[in-house]
Amino acid sequence: MNNSSFRKAMLRMQLTAACEIFPGSPEYRKYAKSFMPIDISLGHEPDTIDAMRWCPGKEDNGFFLILGASGSGKTEALKLIGNQLVEHAIPVLVLDFHGDVIFPGLSSVMMSSGFGSTVGVNPMELDSQQAHDVGLYDQRMALVEMISRVIPDISHNQKVTLTEAIACAYQHAGIFDDDPRTWWNPPPTFATVLELLEAWADDENMKSRRPTIRGCIAVVKSIFGHPIFRRDCSLSVDEILSAGARVDLSKVPDGIRYIAADTLLRKIFRALLLKGPIPVSPVDDLERFRLFIMIDEAKILSAATGHPNDSRLILNLLITEGRKFGIGLIMASQMSEHFGAEVKASVATRLVLKPMDSNQAKKNAPDMQVSPQDLLDLKGRGSGFFKPRSGQGTQRIQVDKFTDHSKPAPEPDEWEPYVGVGGI
Numbered sequence: 135m136n137n138s139s140f141r142k143a144m145l146r147m148q149l150t151a152a153c154e155i156f157p158g159s160p161e162y163r164k165y166a167k168s169f170m171p172i173d174i175s176l177g178h179e180p181d182t183i184d185a186m187r188w189c190p191g192k193e194d195n196g197f198f199l200i201l202g203a204s205g206s207g208k209t210e211a212l213k214l215i216g217n218q219l220v221e222h223a224i225p226v227l228v229l230d231f232h233g234d235v236i237f238p239g240l241s242s243v244m245m246s247s248g249f250g251s252t253v254g255v256n257p258m259e260l261d262s263q264q265a266h267d268v269g270l271y272d273q274r275m276a277l278v279e280m281i282s283r284v285i286p287d288i289s290h291n292q293k294v295t296l297t298e299a300i301a302c303a304y305q306h307a308g309i310f311d312d313d314p315r316t317w318w319n320p321p322p323t324f325a326t327v328l329e330l331l332e333a334w335a336d337d338e339n340m341k342s343r344r345p346t347i348r349g350c351i352a353v354v355k356s357i358f359g360h361p362i363f364r365r366d367c368s369l370s371v372d373e374i375l376s377a378g379a380r381v382d383l384s385k386v387p388d389g390i391r392y393i394a395a396d397t398l399l400r401k402i403f404r405a406l407l408l409k410g411p412i413p414v415s416p417v418d419d420l421e422r423f424r425l426f427i428m429i430d431e432a433k434i435l436s437a438a439t440g441h442p443n444d445s446r447l448i449l450n451l452l453i454t455e456g457r458k459f460g461i462g463l464i465m466a467s468q469m470s471e472h473f474g475a476e477v478k479a480s481v482a483t484r485l486v487l488k489p490m491d492s493n494q495a496k497k498n499a500p501d502m503q504v505s506p507q508d509l510l511d512l513k514g515r516g517s518g519f520f521k522p523r524s525g526q527g528t529q530r531i532q533v534d535k536f537t538d539h540s541k542p543a544p545e546p547d548e549w550e551p552y553v554g555v556g557g558i
Protein backbone atom coordinates (compact mmCIF):
# COMPACT_ATOMS: atom_id res chain seq x y z
CA MET A 135 0.00 0.00 0.00
CA ASN A 136 1.47 3.39 -0.97
CA ASN A 137 1.23 6.57 1.12
CA SER A 138 -1.80 7.94 -0.65
CA SER A 139 -3.71 4.62 -0.39
CA PHE A 140 -2.80 4.43 3.32
CA ARG A 141 -4.10 7.97 3.91
CA LYS A 142 -7.36 7.14 2.09
CA ALA A 143 -7.77 3.86 4.00
CA MET A 144 -7.34 5.75 7.30
CA LEU A 145 -9.91 8.37 6.29
CA ARG A 146 -12.34 5.64 5.23
CA MET A 147 -11.83 3.89 8.56
CA GLN A 148 -12.45 7.10 10.47
CA LEU A 149 -15.60 7.82 8.50
CA THR A 150 -17.04 4.34 8.89
CA ALA A 151 -15.97 3.57 12.46
CA ALA A 152 -16.45 6.97 14.10
CA CYS A 153 -19.24 8.56 12.06
CA GLU A 154 -20.92 5.54 10.43
CA ILE A 155 -20.47 7.10 7.01
CA PHE A 156 -20.11 4.35 4.44
CA PRO A 157 -18.92 4.33 0.81
CA GLY A 158 -21.89 4.90 -1.47
CA SER A 159 -23.81 7.16 0.94
CA PRO A 160 -24.44 10.86 0.14
CA GLU A 161 -22.41 11.91 3.25
CA TYR A 162 -19.45 9.85 2.09
CA ARG A 163 -19.49 11.53 -1.32
CA LYS A 164 -18.96 14.90 0.37
CA TYR A 165 -15.41 13.71 1.08
CA ALA A 166 -14.77 12.80 -2.58
CA LYS A 167 -12.01 15.39 -3.00
CA SER A 168 -10.02 13.79 -0.20
CA PHE A 169 -10.06 10.47 -2.04
CA MET A 170 -8.45 11.82 -5.21
CA PRO A 171 -6.54 10.82 -7.27
CA ILE A 172 -8.24 7.62 -8.31
CA ASP A 173 -5.78 4.83 -7.68
CA ILE A 174 -7.09 1.29 -8.06
CA SER A 175 -5.14 -1.66 -6.72
CA LEU A 176 -5.57 -4.54 -9.18
CA GLY A 177 -3.19 -7.20 -7.91
CA HIS A 178 0.51 -7.91 -7.95
CA GLU A 179 3.22 -9.20 -10.20
CA PRO A 180 3.35 -12.98 -9.78
CA ASP A 181 6.05 -14.19 -7.38
CA THR A 182 6.49 -10.67 -5.98
CA ILE A 183 4.48 -8.40 -3.73
CA ASP A 184 4.81 -5.48 -6.14
CA ALA A 185 1.32 -3.99 -6.31
CA MET A 186 -0.06 -3.21 -9.74
CA ARG A 187 -2.35 -0.26 -9.98
CA TRP A 188 -4.66 1.46 -12.42
CA CYS A 189 -4.63 5.25 -12.18
CA PRO A 190 -7.10 6.38 -14.85
CA GLY A 191 -6.19 10.04 -14.39
CA LYS A 192 -2.67 9.30 -15.64
CA GLU A 193 -3.99 7.71 -18.83
CA ASP A 194 -5.21 9.31 -22.07
CA ASN A 195 -8.69 8.18 -21.09
CA GLY A 196 -10.60 6.20 -18.47
CA PHE A 197 -11.36 3.35 -20.89
CA PHE A 198 -10.40 -0.12 -19.72
CA LEU A 199 -10.87 -3.37 -21.68
CA ILE A 200 -10.87 -6.76 -19.95
CA LEU A 201 -10.65 -9.90 -22.07
CA GLY A 202 -10.55 -13.58 -21.16
CA ALA A 203 -12.31 -16.92 -21.35
CA SER A 204 -15.35 -17.88 -19.37
CA GLY A 205 -14.18 -18.43 -15.79
CA SER A 206 -10.91 -16.51 -16.25
CA GLY A 207 -11.91 -13.83 -13.74
CA LYS A 208 -13.39 -10.93 -15.74
CA THR A 209 -16.38 -10.39 -13.47
CA GLU A 210 -14.22 -10.64 -10.35
CA ALA A 211 -11.89 -8.00 -11.81
CA LEU A 212 -14.87 -5.74 -12.52
CA LYS A 213 -16.10 -6.09 -8.94
CA LEU A 214 -12.63 -5.35 -7.60
CA ILE A 215 -12.39 -2.17 -9.68
CA GLY A 216 -16.01 -1.08 -9.16
CA ASN A 217 -15.80 -1.46 -5.41
CA GLN A 218 -12.68 0.70 -5.23
CA LEU A 219 -14.21 3.36 -7.48
CA VAL A 220 -17.12 3.56 -5.04
CA GLU A 221 -14.62 3.80 -2.18
CA HIS A 222 -13.11 6.75 -4.06
CA ALA A 223 -16.62 8.30 -3.97
CA ILE A 224 -16.88 8.20 -7.77
CA PRO A 225 -20.31 7.33 -9.24
CA VAL A 226 -20.39 3.97 -11.02
CA LEU A 227 -23.10 2.64 -13.32
CA VAL A 228 -23.05 -1.12 -13.78
CA LEU A 229 -25.03 -2.59 -16.66
CA ASP A 230 -25.36 -6.13 -15.39
CA PHE A 231 -26.47 -8.53 -18.11
CA HIS A 232 -25.69 -11.68 -16.06
CA GLY A 233 -26.75 -10.49 -12.63
CA ASP A 234 -23.40 -11.16 -10.93
CA VAL A 235 -21.53 -7.84 -10.88
CA ILE A 236 -22.43 -7.16 -7.26
CA PHE A 237 -20.34 -5.15 -4.80
CA PRO A 238 -21.13 -2.95 -1.78
CA GLY A 239 -21.95 0.74 -1.93
CA LEU A 240 -24.05 0.56 -5.07
CA SER A 241 -27.83 0.28 -5.03
CA SER A 242 -29.38 -2.19 -7.45
CA VAL A 243 -32.35 -1.69 -9.73
CA MET A 244 -33.97 -4.74 -11.24
CA MET A 245 -35.43 -4.30 -14.71
CA SER A 246 -37.73 -7.18 -15.48
CA SER A 247 -41.32 -8.03 -16.28
CA GLY A 248 -42.04 -8.99 -12.65
CA PHE A 249 -44.24 -6.97 -10.28
CA GLY A 250 -41.23 -6.28 -8.07
CA SER A 251 -39.66 -4.26 -10.86
CA THR A 252 -41.21 -0.83 -11.32
CA VAL A 253 -38.78 1.07 -13.53
CA GLY A 254 -38.87 1.29 -17.27
CA VAL A 255 -37.25 2.99 -20.25
CA ASN A 256 -38.73 4.80 -23.22
CA PRO A 257 -36.65 4.46 -26.40
CA MET A 258 -38.75 7.23 -27.99
CA GLU A 259 -37.45 9.82 -25.56
CA LEU A 260 -35.83 12.40 -27.79
CA ASP A 261 -32.24 13.21 -28.14
CA SER A 262 -33.14 16.90 -28.14
CA GLN A 263 -29.53 18.04 -27.96
CA GLN A 264 -28.44 15.82 -30.81
CA ALA A 265 -31.57 16.70 -32.76
CA HIS A 266 -30.13 20.17 -33.27
CA ASP A 267 -27.19 18.61 -35.11
CA VAL A 268 -28.80 15.80 -37.04
CA GLY A 269 -32.56 16.53 -37.04
CA LEU A 270 -35.45 14.43 -35.84
CA TYR A 271 -35.61 12.45 -39.06
CA ASP A 272 -32.25 10.83 -38.34
CA GLN A 273 -33.33 9.96 -34.84
CA ARG A 274 -36.43 8.21 -36.15
CA MET A 275 -34.23 6.31 -38.56
CA ALA A 276 -31.94 5.36 -35.68
CA LEU A 277 -34.95 3.91 -33.82
CA VAL A 278 -35.93 1.82 -36.83
CA GLU A 279 -32.29 0.71 -37.24
CA MET A 280 -32.25 -0.36 -33.60
CA ILE A 281 -35.42 -2.41 -34.15
CA SER A 282 -33.94 -4.05 -37.25
CA ARG A 283 -30.83 -5.00 -35.27
CA VAL A 284 -33.09 -6.90 -32.89
CA ILE A 285 -35.29 -8.34 -35.68
CA PRO A 286 -32.91 -8.66 -38.65
CA ASP A 287 -35.47 -10.12 -41.08
CA ILE A 288 -37.79 -7.10 -40.96
CA SER A 289 -38.65 -6.23 -44.61
CA HIS A 290 -37.93 -2.95 -46.39
CA ASN A 291 -41.66 -2.17 -46.64
CA GLN A 292 -42.12 -2.85 -42.94
CA LYS A 293 -39.26 -0.47 -42.16
CA VAL A 294 -40.92 2.26 -44.25
CA THR A 295 -44.31 1.73 -42.56
CA LEU A 296 -42.74 1.67 -39.09
CA THR A 297 -40.87 4.89 -39.83
CA GLU A 298 -44.18 6.53 -40.87
CA ALA A 299 -45.96 5.29 -37.74
CA ILE A 300 -43.16 6.57 -35.50
CA ALA A 301 -43.23 9.97 -37.26
CA CYS A 302 -47.01 10.12 -36.74
CA ALA A 303 -46.67 9.23 -33.05
CA TYR A 304 -44.32 12.19 -32.50
CA GLN A 305 -46.82 14.50 -34.23
CA HIS A 306 -49.60 13.17 -31.98
CA ALA A 307 -47.40 14.09 -29.01
CA GLY A 308 -47.11 17.65 -30.39
CA ILE A 309 -43.50 17.23 -31.49
CA PHE A 310 -42.83 18.65 -34.95
CA ASP A 311 -39.74 18.42 -37.16
CA ASP A 312 -39.68 22.11 -38.01
CA ASP A 313 -40.23 23.50 -34.51
CA PRO A 314 -37.31 22.79 -32.11
CA ARG A 315 -39.29 24.25 -29.17
CA THR A 316 -41.63 21.24 -29.37
CA TRP A 317 -38.74 18.77 -29.13
CA TRP A 318 -38.80 19.12 -25.33
CA ASN A 319 -42.47 18.05 -25.07
CA PRO A 320 -43.13 14.71 -23.32
CA PRO A 321 -42.33 11.97 -25.84
CA PRO A 322 -44.81 9.39 -27.12
CA THR A 323 -44.36 5.70 -26.32
CA PHE A 324 -44.54 2.63 -28.51
CA ALA A 325 -48.09 2.14 -27.21
CA THR A 326 -49.06 5.12 -29.42
CA VAL A 327 -47.19 3.62 -32.37
CA LEU A 328 -49.12 0.40 -31.86
CA GLU A 329 -52.48 2.21 -31.65
CA LEU A 330 -51.70 4.03 -34.91
CA LEU A 331 -50.71 0.83 -36.69
CA GLU A 332 -53.86 -0.92 -35.47
CA ALA A 333 -55.99 1.98 -36.75
CA TRP A 334 -54.21 1.78 -40.13
CA ALA A 335 -54.81 -1.97 -40.31
CA ASP A 336 -58.57 -1.30 -40.01
CA ASP A 337 -58.52 1.57 -42.51
CA GLU A 338 -60.11 0.56 -45.85
CA ASN A 339 -57.97 3.17 -47.67
CA MET A 340 -54.86 1.30 -46.58
CA LYS A 341 -56.17 -2.12 -47.54
CA SER A 342 -53.32 -2.81 -49.99
CA ARG A 343 -50.73 -2.30 -47.23
CA ARG A 344 -52.50 -4.47 -44.67
CA PRO A 345 -50.04 -7.41 -44.70
CA THR A 346 -47.11 -5.03 -44.16
CA ILE A 347 -48.94 -3.15 -41.39
CA ARG A 348 -49.82 -6.42 -39.66
CA GLY A 349 -46.15 -7.42 -39.88
CA CYS A 350 -45.20 -4.15 -38.18
CA ILE A 351 -47.79 -4.72 -35.45
CA ALA A 352 -46.22 -8.13 -34.78
CA VAL A 353 -42.73 -6.57 -34.61
CA VAL A 354 -43.78 -3.77 -32.24
CA LYS A 355 -45.71 -6.17 -30.01
CA SER A 356 -42.86 -8.66 -29.86
CA ILE A 357 -40.39 -6.05 -28.63
CA PHE A 358 -42.29 -3.21 -27.03
CA GLY A 359 -45.00 -5.34 -25.47
CA HIS A 360 -42.46 -5.99 -22.71
CA PRO A 361 -43.50 -4.27 -19.45
CA ILE A 362 -40.24 -2.29 -19.12
CA PHE A 363 -41.29 -0.21 -22.14
CA ARG A 364 -44.72 0.50 -20.66
CA ARG A 365 -43.76 1.87 -17.27
CA ASP A 366 -43.80 5.59 -16.62
CA CYS A 367 -41.24 5.46 -13.87
CA SER A 368 -37.88 5.65 -15.58
CA LEU A 369 -34.49 5.58 -13.90
CA SER A 370 -33.36 8.93 -12.62
CA VAL A 371 -30.30 10.03 -14.57
CA ASP A 372 -29.52 12.66 -11.92
CA GLU A 373 -29.36 9.94 -9.31
CA ILE A 374 -27.12 7.76 -11.47
CA LEU A 375 -24.80 10.72 -12.05
CA SER A 376 -24.59 11.50 -8.34
CA ALA A 377 -24.78 8.08 -6.67
CA GLY A 378 -24.35 5.52 -9.45
CA ALA A 379 -26.44 2.34 -9.70
CA ARG A 380 -26.35 -1.27 -10.72
CA VAL A 381 -29.01 -2.00 -13.32
CA ASP A 382 -29.81 -5.69 -13.34
CA LEU A 383 -30.90 -6.68 -16.85
CA SER A 384 -30.34 -10.39 -16.39
CA LYS A 385 -34.06 -11.22 -16.33
CA VAL A 386 -34.99 -9.67 -19.68
CA PRO A 387 -34.60 -11.34 -23.09
CA ASP A 388 -31.58 -10.56 -25.30
CA GLY A 389 -33.02 -8.06 -27.81
CA ILE A 390 -34.92 -6.21 -25.11
CA ARG A 391 -31.92 -5.82 -22.82
CA TYR A 392 -29.96 -4.46 -25.78
CA ILE A 393 -32.63 -1.78 -26.40
CA ALA A 394 -32.93 -1.02 -22.66
CA ALA A 395 -29.15 -0.67 -22.19
CA ASP A 396 -28.76 1.38 -25.38
CA THR A 397 -31.62 3.71 -24.37
CA LEU A 398 -30.26 4.18 -20.87
CA LEU A 399 -26.72 4.91 -22.03
CA ARG A 400 -27.95 7.43 -24.60
CA LYS A 401 -30.00 9.15 -21.92
CA ILE A 402 -26.96 9.41 -19.68
CA PHE A 403 -24.77 10.63 -22.51
CA ARG A 404 -27.37 13.32 -23.33
CA ALA A 405 -27.44 14.46 -19.72
CA LEU A 406 -23.64 14.76 -19.70
CA LEU A 407 -23.68 16.62 -23.02
CA LEU A 408 -26.02 19.14 -21.41
CA LYS A 409 -23.60 19.59 -18.52
CA GLY A 410 -20.98 20.55 -21.11
CA PRO A 411 -17.44 19.27 -21.53
CA ILE A 412 -15.07 18.78 -18.60
CA PRO A 413 -12.37 21.46 -18.24
CA VAL A 414 -9.51 21.24 -20.77
CA SER A 415 -7.06 20.91 -17.88
CA PRO A 416 -8.95 19.23 -15.02
CA VAL A 417 -7.53 20.02 -11.58
CA ASP A 418 -8.15 16.49 -10.32
CA ASP A 419 -9.86 13.20 -11.15
CA LEU A 420 -13.10 14.50 -9.69
CA GLU A 421 -13.21 17.07 -12.50
CA ARG A 422 -11.91 14.53 -15.02
CA PHE A 423 -14.41 11.75 -14.33
CA ARG A 424 -18.13 12.26 -13.74
CA LEU A 425 -19.20 8.64 -14.13
CA PHE A 426 -17.62 5.24 -14.69
CA ILE A 427 -19.77 2.86 -16.71
CA MET A 428 -19.05 -0.87 -16.27
CA ILE A 429 -20.34 -3.32 -18.84
CA ASP A 430 -19.76 -7.03 -18.40
CA GLU A 431 -20.55 -9.08 -21.51
CA ALA A 432 -20.11 -5.88 -23.50
CA LYS A 433 -20.41 -7.78 -26.79
CA ILE A 434 -24.18 -7.49 -26.32
CA LEU A 435 -23.75 -3.82 -27.23
CA SER A 436 -21.27 -4.38 -30.08
CA ALA A 437 -20.54 -7.72 -31.80
CA ALA A 438 -23.99 -9.13 -31.04
CA THR A 439 -25.53 -6.30 -33.09
CA GLY A 440 -23.71 -7.65 -36.17
CA HIS A 441 -22.08 -4.26 -36.83
CA PRO A 442 -19.40 -3.62 -34.17
CA ASN A 443 -17.84 -0.85 -36.30
CA ASP A 444 -21.06 1.10 -36.85
CA SER A 445 -20.25 4.60 -35.56
CA ARG A 446 -23.88 4.99 -34.41
CA LEU A 447 -23.53 2.18 -31.86
CA ILE A 448 -23.66 3.60 -28.38
CA LEU A 449 -20.34 1.98 -27.37
CA ASN A 450 -18.60 3.62 -30.32
CA LEU A 451 -20.22 6.95 -29.50
CA LEU A 452 -19.09 6.74 -25.87
CA ILE A 453 -15.57 5.79 -26.92
CA THR A 454 -15.20 8.68 -29.35
CA GLU A 455 -17.07 11.38 -27.37
CA GLY A 456 -17.26 10.12 -23.79
CA ARG A 457 -13.89 11.29 -22.45
CA LYS A 458 -14.68 14.97 -23.16
CA PHE A 459 -17.81 14.68 -21.04
CA GLY A 460 -16.26 12.86 -18.10
CA ILE A 461 -17.12 9.25 -18.92
CA GLY A 462 -14.90 6.34 -17.96
CA LEU A 463 -15.81 3.00 -19.54
CA ILE A 464 -14.81 -0.42 -18.27
CA MET A 465 -15.83 -3.26 -20.56
CA ALA A 466 -15.36 -7.00 -20.35
CA SER A 467 -15.85 -9.68 -22.96
CA GLN A 468 -14.18 -12.84 -24.19
CA MET A 469 -12.46 -11.67 -27.34
CA SER A 470 -11.10 -8.44 -28.74
CA GLU A 471 -13.01 -9.06 -31.97
CA HIS A 472 -16.21 -8.47 -30.01
CA PHE A 473 -15.38 -4.77 -30.23
CA GLY A 474 -15.19 -2.34 -33.14
CA ALA A 475 -11.91 -0.87 -34.41
CA GLU A 476 -12.61 2.47 -32.71
CA VAL A 477 -12.92 0.82 -29.28
CA LYS A 478 -9.77 -1.23 -29.75
CA ALA A 479 -7.77 1.79 -30.89
CA SER A 480 -8.97 4.09 -28.12
CA VAL A 481 -8.83 2.11 -24.87
CA ALA A 482 -5.83 3.23 -22.86
CA THR A 483 -5.76 0.26 -20.48
CA ARG A 484 -6.07 -3.48 -21.07
CA LEU A 485 -6.18 -6.56 -18.93
CA VAL A 486 -6.04 -9.86 -20.79
CA LEU A 487 -6.73 -13.03 -18.82
CA LYS A 488 -6.42 -16.68 -19.82
CA PRO A 489 -8.11 -17.44 -23.17
CA MET A 490 -10.29 -20.44 -23.84
CA ASP A 491 -8.21 -21.88 -26.69
CA SER A 492 -5.53 -21.02 -29.23
CA ASN A 493 -8.05 -19.30 -31.49
CA GLN A 494 -9.04 -16.90 -28.69
CA ALA A 495 -5.37 -16.50 -27.77
CA LYS A 496 -4.52 -15.44 -31.33
CA LYS A 497 -7.31 -12.85 -31.30
CA ASN A 498 -6.42 -11.37 -27.90
CA ALA A 499 -2.62 -11.38 -28.07
CA PRO A 500 -1.77 -8.78 -30.77
CA ASP A 501 -2.75 -5.61 -28.86
CA MET A 502 -0.82 -6.83 -25.81
CA GLN A 503 2.59 -7.33 -27.39
CA VAL A 504 2.66 -10.92 -26.15
CA SER A 505 2.45 -14.16 -28.10
CA PRO A 506 -0.69 -16.33 -28.18
CA GLN A 507 1.36 -18.98 -26.39
CA ASP A 508 2.11 -16.51 -23.55
CA LEU A 509 -1.64 -16.18 -23.03
CA LEU A 510 -2.20 -19.93 -23.21
CA ASP A 511 0.53 -20.43 -20.60
CA LEU A 512 -1.31 -18.29 -18.04
CA LYS A 513 -2.05 -20.21 -14.87
CA GLY A 514 -5.75 -19.63 -14.50
CA ARG A 515 -8.15 -17.50 -12.50
CA GLY A 516 -7.08 -13.88 -12.28
CA SER A 517 -3.79 -14.58 -14.00
CA GLY A 518 -3.12 -12.29 -16.94
CA PHE A 519 -1.28 -9.46 -18.64
CA PHE A 520 -1.86 -5.80 -17.80
CA LYS A 521 -1.06 -2.95 -20.16
CA PRO A 522 -1.76 0.66 -19.23
CA ARG A 523 -0.72 3.02 -22.04
CA SER A 524 1.17 5.24 -19.58
CA GLY A 525 3.25 2.33 -18.26
CA GLN A 526 6.40 0.56 -19.28
CA GLY A 527 4.61 -1.87 -21.61
CA THR A 528 2.92 -5.15 -20.85
CA GLN A 529 3.29 -6.65 -17.37
CA ARG A 530 2.31 -10.02 -15.92
CA ILE A 531 -0.33 -9.71 -13.21
CA GLN A 532 -2.14 -11.86 -10.68
CA VAL A 533 -5.41 -10.03 -10.12
CA ASP A 534 -6.60 -10.00 -6.51
CA LYS A 535 -9.74 -11.90 -5.73
CA PHE A 536 -12.50 -9.49 -4.79
CA THR A 537 -13.44 -9.60 -1.12
CA ASP A 538 -16.66 -8.08 0.09
CA HIS A 539 -15.58 -6.45 3.38
CA SER A 540 -19.14 -5.40 4.14
CA LYS A 541 -20.01 -9.06 4.80
CA PRO A 542 -18.89 -10.95 7.89
CA ALA A 543 -15.89 -13.24 7.32
CA PRO A 544 -16.94 -16.82 6.50
CA GLU A 545 -16.75 -19.51 9.17
CA PRO A 546 -13.76 -21.85 8.64
CA ASP A 547 -15.98 -24.66 7.31
CA GLU A 548 -17.33 -22.27 4.61
CA TRP A 549 -13.88 -21.60 3.18
CA GLU A 550 -13.57 -22.36 -0.51
CA PRO A 551 -11.45 -25.47 -1.19
CA TYR A 552 -8.03 -24.78 -2.64
CA VAL A 553 -8.24 -25.58 -6.36
CA GLY A 554 -4.59 -25.17 -7.29
CA VAL A 555 -3.29 -23.19 -10.23
CA GLY A 556 -4.03 -25.60 -13.08
CA GLY A 557 -6.60 -24.53 -15.75
CA ILE A 558 -9.54 -22.36 -15.07
Ligand SMILES: Nc1ncnc2c1ncn2[C@@H]1O[C@H](COP(=O)(O)OP(=O)(O)OP(=O)(O)O)[C@@H](O)[C@H]1O
Pocket residue numbers: 202203204205206207208209210211515516517532533534535536
Ligand atom coordinates in the same frame (compact mmCIF):
# COMPACT_ATOMS: atom_id res chain seq x y z
N1 LIG B 1 -8.39 -13.13 -9.22
C1 LIG B 1 -8.93 -14.25 -8.78
N2 LIG B 1 -8.38 -14.95 -7.77
C2 LIG B 1 -8.93 -16.09 -7.34
N3 LIG B 1 -10.06 -16.62 -7.83
C3 LIG B 1 -10.68 -15.96 -8.82
C4 LIG B 1 -10.14 -14.76 -9.35
N4 LIG B 1 -10.96 -14.32 -10.33
C5 LIG B 1 -11.95 -15.23 -10.41
N5 LIG B 1 -11.79 -16.21 -9.50
C6 LIG B 1 -12.69 -17.35 -9.30
O1 LIG B 1 -13.11 -17.84 -10.57
C7 LIG B 1 -14.53 -17.86 -10.66
C8 LIG B 1 -14.92 -17.35 -12.05
O2 LIG B 1 -14.58 -15.99 -12.15
P1 LIG B 1 -15.46 -14.95 -12.94
O3 LIG B 1 -16.91 -15.16 -12.67
O4 LIG B 1 -14.92 -13.60 -12.66
O5 LIG B 1 -15.16 -15.39 -14.44
P2 LIG B 1 -15.63 -14.70 -15.79
O6 LIG B 1 -14.41 -14.44 -16.61
O7 LIG B 1 -16.49 -13.53 -15.50
O8 LIG B 1 -16.48 -15.87 -16.48
P3 LIG B 1 -17.78 -15.73 -17.44
O9 LIG B 1 -17.28 -15.26 -18.78
O10 LIG B 1 -18.31 -17.13 -17.50
O11 LIG B 1 -18.72 -14.77 -16.81
C9 LIG B 1 -15.04 -16.95 -9.54
O12 LIG B 1 -16.20 -17.47 -8.96
C10 LIG B 1 -13.92 -16.92 -8.53
O13 LIG B 1 -14.18 -17.85 -7.51
Ligand SMILES: [Mg+2]
Pocket residue numbers: 208209210232430
Ligand atom coordinates in the same frame (compact mmCIF):
# COMPACT_ATOMS: atom_id res chain seq x y z
MG1 LIG C 1 -18.45 -13.09 -15.84
